[in-house]
Amino acid sequence: MSVSQSKKGDFAAVRQAIKALLHQPEYDDGSAGPVLVRLAWHSSGTYDINTDTGGSNGAGMRYEYEGGDPANAGLQHARVFLEPVKEAHPWITYSDLWTLAGAVAIEEAGGPSISWQGGRTDFVDDTKILKNKIAGRLPDATQGAGHLRKVFYRMGFNDQEIVALSGAHTLGRCHGDRSGFEGPWVNNPTRFSNQYFKLLSTLEWKPKTLPSGVKQFMYYDEDTETELMMLPTDMALLADPGFEPWVRRYGEDKDLFFRDFAKVFSKLMELGIERDAEGRITNTDNELGGYLSAPKKANAPQYKKHAGDEGLPVAEASGLEEKNARYRARL
Numbered sequence: 001m002s003v004s005q006s007k008k009g010d011f012a013a014v015r016q017a018i019k020a021l022l023h024q025p026e027y028d029d030g031s032a033g034p035v036l037v038r039l040a041w042h043s044s045g046t047y048d049i050n051t052d053t054g055g056s057n058g059a060g061m062r063y064e065y066e067g068g069d070p071a072n073a074g075l076q077h078a079r080v081f082l083e084p085v086k087e088a089h090p091w092i093t094y095s096d097l098w099t100l101a102g103a104v105a106i107e108e109a110g111g112p113s114i115s116w117q118g119g120r121t122d123f124v125d126d127t128k129i130l131k132n133k134i135a136g137r138l139p140d141a142t143q144g145a146g147h148l149r150k151v152f153y154r155m156g157f158n159d160q161e162i163v164a165l166s167g168a169h170t171l172g173r174c175h176g177d178r179s180g181f182e183g184p185w186v187n188n189p190t191r192f193s194n195q196y197f198k199l200l201s202t203l204e205w206k207p208k209t210l211p212s213g214v215k216q217f218m219y220y221d222e223d224t225e226t227e228l229m230m231l232p233t234d235m236a237l238l239a240d241p242g243f244e245p246w247v248r249r250y251g252e253d254k255d256l257f258f259r260d261f262a263k264v265f266s267k268l269m270e271l272g273i274e275r276d277a278e279g280r281i282t283n284t285d286n287e288l289g290g291y292l293s294a295p296k297k298a299n300a301p302q303y304k305k306h307a308g309d310e311g312l313p314v315a316e317a318s319g320l321e322e323k324n325a326r327y328r329a330r331l
């Protein structure tokens, strides 16, 4: 392990290190930001308010049961981007690093400043994830408004918050080899804005079936000669009387969207986190060792594609392949 480039608790230094890695000319649209935002959201979005389980505390995605959830396909890119930051600042927990990276990525993309507090601890094994059945809790983009409410009410969000959170789809794109869907929602997917809502509420979206059979919605922008997309769940926001007024309001009022998004993203990162008056996390998982960072998930998990593959370098979470194939087959 390398020598720490910062003192324990120096989150400002980690912020700087995250900022420095966002520019990735060889990757997607030139930024690691969108996939980092998705990592932060998926690490938090497993929360269940009824059983008080899941959430960003623990960094469960380091373990195959959660990391290999088909909904998390592709997030190994985000984790790998952050690995040098972890190496340079080994005192930080993965659960703090992943959530902080999401907040920094939003801010650096021109979004609102996100209130973020540290102190999360990493699970030392996957017993909590297995026992609480964390996998399978994230939303399925092929579904409709009822599914969105079921999933997000379970986290403790209301209709307005569901719409505000969905505005993050102004960043990034869908990847055929991850979710099966294809393309960006907006023309400038590395810039945080209310463009997603504007386009969703004003353009005429047409159903499109990809060669793989996956169904999404498309709009061809003649000016820029680019094709934009919406997921079935994005369209569900427009079709539902409880969601639709918020889609329009956020499309018309960027400041309102930025204010509401900052609040709700911060709430997302804090799901399941209990703090005392000084802001110290008091979750029972954290009592044993205090602020302890668990070692990283192995670079080469014990995953063998074929008998005789021993010794081959295997990328992190490559066990996803088979599960993704099954997931896509379902779509």
Ligand code: HEM
Pocket: 034, 035, 037, 038, 041, 074, 139, 140, 141, 142, 148, 165, 166, 168, 169, 171, 172, 173, 174, 175, 176, 178, 179, 180, 181, 231, 233, 265
């Ligand atoms: C409302 C339910 C949601 C559904 C069904 C959904 C689904 C998806 C899907 C299918 C993708 C494409 C993944 C890929 O192929 O790489 C995606 C990407 C993304 N999602 Fe969502 N999402 C939802 C909510 C959210 C929320 C709440 C956030 C954050 C607050 C978010 C942030 C993102 C970002 C930033 C990307 C782009 C990632 C990249 O470029 O690699 N999504 N989402």
